[in-house]
Amino acid sequence: MAAAEAAAVVLSCLKPDPAPVPESAGTAAATAATSSAMAAAAAVAAAARTGSEARVSKPALATKLLSLSGVFAVHKPKGPTSAELLNRLKEKLLAEAGMPSPEWTKRKKQTLKIGHGGTLDSAARGVLVVGIGRGTKMLTSMLSGSKRYIAIGELGKATDTLDSTGKVTEEKPYDKITQEDIESILQKFTGNIMQVPPLYSALKKDGQRLSALMKRGEEVEAKPARPVTVYSLSLQKFQPPFFTLDVECGGGFYIRSLVSDIGKELSSCANVLELTRTKQGPFTLEEHALPEDKWTIDDIAQSLERCSSLFPAELALKKSKPEESNEQVLSSLLVRV
Known part of the structure; x- marks a missing residue:
């Protein structure tokens, strides 16, 4: 007999007689015993329900995870690169959904599609925009959109990376x-200007990032x-020697180059000590960026719902076709980090 059915039988057997019975010591003891038994039976029933829910929760979470589509924002701390942070986010979500499990690994294409909309330096913190599911197709618009930063510069020192992580060169x-x-x-650095990107950057030469070439000691122009x-x-x-800037800029702009150029313009030199991205597109650090303790399937689903109103209608995601089965949806998703 199942635990839930057993509990139901116990509860049925313990229904009190509808006829009133005079209170006595024996009756009171019996009533107390009955109440205790009923509580125990209820606990058994609850445990049975919890066990049943536990058995279905992982598949249900996996289905929910792989059905998520849209764009949201996370709070990137100092330390990890944007790609490393995205891998951490993906691992947390897959672990919560119980993936990959044996049935998932047999179908390599049934995995999570996720990407970010603009690299943030490892030494920087702040808003990192993330696309999930079909939302990854919206990330191109984030690369060219406006961004806002709070930067703390240090006068008197220049480094090879143009920030505090590098070696002092001057x-x-x-x-x-x-x-x-x-x-x-x-004012000289406001409006449409020309800027030389830093050597330590995500820009590429012959398919390789300039920063990777520099770290290997190769000469880079x-x-x-x-x-x-x-x-x-x-x-x-x-x-x-510290100065704090509030900067709003377009795509392809480097705060490190700006601070370095300001130092030169002042007949000195400078590097970035601290950098925080406070806004990217419609996403702000205070309102939209999820901290790591909120990197759960439910929290991200709620964030996607809230953030859907931030985009113009032409960027809105189309809903899946009703006839599209879970298997078709799952097999169409590829990992992209």
Whole structure:
């Protein structure tokens, strides 16, 4: 007999007689015993239901995970690269759904399709936009969209990476630089300008990233200056040698190059000490970026629902065709990180 059925029988047997019975010590003891037994039976029934739910939860979660489509944002901490963070996110979701299990590994195409919409430096933190399912097709629009950053620069030191992770290549005095000096030159870096990308970057030469070539000690020529757009640029704080900038820019712009160029314009040098992306497209760090403890299937599903209204109608995802079976949906999804 199943546990739930057994509990139902126990509960049935323990129904009190509808006729009133005078209270006595013996009756009270019997009533207490009856209540205890009923509670135990209810616990058995609950355990049976929980066991049943546990048996179906993993397949149900896997189906839900692989049906997710759209774009959301996560909060990237300092340390991991954008690709490493995406792998961590994917692993957490697959583990929650009980994948890969033997039945999944037999069908290699039935895996998770996920990607990010714009690399964030490993030393930086902030908004990283993620596409899941058919939402990966929307990520191209995120690459060219506007982004906003809070950057803390350090005057007097230049590094090979243009940030604090690199080796110091030059030191110059900065003691005569004033807040007014910095504010007066920011207009030169606002609007449509030309910018030389840093050597340590995700840009490629012969199919390989410049940063990878530099780390191997190979000679790399700087890429030519290219047009970029800065929508707004302001100085938030100046406490020598540190200065804080609020920057809103378009795609392909490098904050590290901006800070380095500002240092040169001031007849000194500078590198990025801290960098936070506070906004990418319609996603903001405060409102939309999920911290790691929210990287669950349910939390992401809720975020996708909330974020669907952030995009214009022409970017809205089409719903799956009703006749499309789970097997067809699963077999059409490929891992992309």
